[in-house]
Amino acid sequence: MRKLMIVVGGSLALAAPLANADVLGVGANVSYWDSDFSGEVVNKDSAVDIEKDLNLDSDSNANFTAFFEHPIPVLPNVRLNYTSISQSGRGEIGLEAFDDIPVGAEVKSDLDIDQLDVTLYYEVLDNWVNLDLGLTARRFDGELVLRDQTPLSTKVSETSVDAVVPMGYLAARFDLPFTGVSVGAEGNVISYSGDSLHDFNAYGQYEFAMLQLRAGYRQMAIDYEDDDDKLDVEMSGPFASVGVAF
Template sequence: MRKLILAFGGSMVLAAPLASADVLGVGANVSYWDSELSGDVVNKGSAVDIENDLNLSSDSNANFTAYFEHPVPVLPNVRVNYASISQNGSGQIGLEAFDGILPGTDVDSELDIDQLDLTLYYEVLDNWVNLDLGLTARKLDGELIVRETFVGGRVSETTVDAVIPMGYLAARFDLPFTGVSVGGEGNLISYSGDSLHDFNVYGQYEISLLQLRAGYRQMSIDYEDDDDKMDVELSGPFASVGLTF
């Protein structure tokens, strides 16, 4: 399968460190994302509308993030993020056949997307305005299974599998003496006809070690892997709870 890989060596110098954490910092959070799904999936030249034809609906969208920050200016900070998106539904193939399944056929479908991010970043600003810049390597695994509903019916499987480099940006603005802040973060790449972006904006409240966050997230995947292609978008509100040390 076609892989899109970027070597990190030498690239990190583009994000020259201008600030660093005063002390060691460790944090983690878990979140739930209530997302709506739209777009198309292509298998060997035939396409299906995953919203209107397959009627996919959210089953579970879980997200886990952990980070480690340190006071060594030369070395980047580290952030790891894992997202698991699972959607299923029952629908009907549209006016054109999809991977050998005839138009008008009743089908059951499952869409699973797993993402594992490793982000190396620097703190460019670290006061009431916080700004991080870095690079992310995203391991993307996506699979759409479409089954004809009758016994012995045809089963179609569409998969994408890639390691994708992305730019990383995070900004946060702290309101003095309140524990309240607003911010946003995102990853982005567009290369050779493929493009991915993953952005969120949020409001946050911190009390002692506890961090509460709520906001809106949008993710778009337009990626082709051999004869399989996913062109999907997910968006909706999210909420998270975390601990910082």
């Protein structure tokens, strides 16, 4: 399997001397993301449109995040994020056969994408303006399975990509004084040798005691080729989360 890797350690080296957390902090949140899909999947030079041909609908899009922050300036803080996306649908192959499934065939499809992020970051600013910079290592797996629903047909197509990619990480939050309300945005991005990934979200947050309630909009795009298989998809939609921070 082809691995996409670049040298990006310099960004952490630049951030290391800057500000870090004043005290120990830990937190976690869970969220639900109501995303819509668009784009195409390629298998051995044949392509299928996942929106127009497959009629995919969301089954579950779950997200879990945890972080650990500390006051040691040289060592980075740590953030973990896991996203699981499952979509299924029934559709019809369009004007081009896909992986030996003929034109016009009715198909049942399942698309699953799982990704795990490990982010090392530094707090560059930590007051009413909060700014974090760091580096994310993202491990993602994507698989599309199509089953020909033509009577007596046993044709099944499987397209999969997996990779470990480094991505730049940036998060900014602006606290409104004396209200517990803040607005912010965060994202990961990389573009390299024809492949690209980005994952951005913007949100509003209300915090009281240790509880954090957040709602916003998230967009993620994957344009990645793995041997003869390729994912070129975009997911976007609103999300809501609940979390705690100590």
